[in-house]
Amino acid sequence: MAEAVRIELPARVCGLALDIDGTLTEKKRLGEFNISLEAVEAVRRAEAAGIPVMLVTGNSVYVVAGVARYIGASGPHVAENGCIVYDNGTIYRVCRDTARRAARLIEEELAGVLKPSWQNPCRLHDYAFIPKLLEPGEALEAVKRVLSSRGINVKVGFSGYAIHLRPVDASKGRGLKLALKLRGLEPDCVVAVGDSVIDLEMKDAGVILAAVGNADEKLKKNADIVLPGESGRSVKALIDAILSNRG
Numbered sequence: 390m391a392e393a394v395r396i397e398l399p400a401r402v403c404g405l406a407l408d409i410d411g412t413l414t415e416k417k418r419l420g421e422f423n424i425s426l427e428a429v430e431a432v433r434r435a436e437a438a439g440i441p442v443m444l445v446t447g448n449s450v451y452v453v454a455g456v457a458r459y460i461g462a463s464g465p466h467v468a469e470n471g472c473i474v475y476d477n478g479t480i481y482r483v484c485r486d487t488a489r490r491a492a493r494l495i496e497e498e499l500a501g502v503l504k505p506s507w508q509n510p511c512r513l514h515d516y517a518f519i520p521k522l523l524e525p526g527e528a529l530e531a532v533k534r535v536l537s538s539r540g541i542n543v544k545v546g547f548s549g550y551a552i553h554l555r556p557v558d559a560s561k562g563r564g565l566k567l568a569l570k571l572r573g574l575e576p577d578c579v580v581a582v583g584d585s586v587i588d589l590e591m592k593d594a595g596v597i598l599a600a601v602g603n604a605d606e607k608l609k610k611n612a613d614i615v616l617p618g619e620s621g622r623s624v625k626a627l628i629d630a631i632l633s634n635r636g
């Protein structure tokens with residue numbers, strides 16, 4: 390029987406902000422998308438206890454709206470790494486800029502090295518590419534080289550699942566701030582959970598940031614909480630702790 394792990398939480402948790410890939414999935418691995426059933430069951434229990442669950446992801450708005458609907462996360466939800474917020478059928482555009490031109494260039498120049506995400510045709514600001522031949526780190530360097538050679542200024546980040554070209558005004562924290570405002574939630578009672586360095590941006594919304602047990606080292610070092618277990622199992626452990634604190 391695994392020993393109960395103490396998780397330092399605020400007295401009252403009023404909301405959860407969950408990343409998807411590597412956090413709600415069973416594993417954190419490029420190309421592994423199986424959602425964790427125990428995490429979904431825990432999300433249902435959180436919602437039933439009156440704790441709204443928001444998804445905050447690099448995925449497109451249609452993917453996050455679909456995942457939210459079928460797992461029962463009431464939202465609002467953040468897509469495109471903070472550039473879009475989706476709330477019950479309304480799409481809010483948080484980013485003013487777009488990385489579309491940079492994405493077109495990368496698609497041409499690095500066709501052999503990167504595969505455009507199937508979601509790119511329905512993205513508006515943030516574009517994703519899957520490393521094909523090179524290791525993700527090398528692919529990231531190749532992208533940065535091409536963009537700087539053309540003097541194109543966009544944010545480039547690797548989520549563990551895809552390389553994202555993002556407008557400079559993109560941040561998961563900005564999107565999450567709008568989501569909290571839409572629901573009237575105070576950030577100091579919201580717990581966010583992520584797995585990659587991009588999720589560090591959620592701290593900018595003033596929330597409590599938890600890293601799944603198998604998160605990127607840089608996230609674990611800068612998170613307020615490092616959860617036991619990995620990915621979806623970490624999310625379940627967190628929700629179990631929140632609900633047991635409620636007695």
Ligand SMILES: O=C(O)COP(=O)(O)O
Pocket residue numbers: 408409410411445446447448517548549550551552585
């Ligand atoms: O879209 C991605 O690359 C990963 O998505 P995530 O932000 O939910 O981990």
Ligand SMILES: [Mg+2]
Pocket residue numbers: 408409410411412548549583584585
């Ligand atoms: Mg992730």
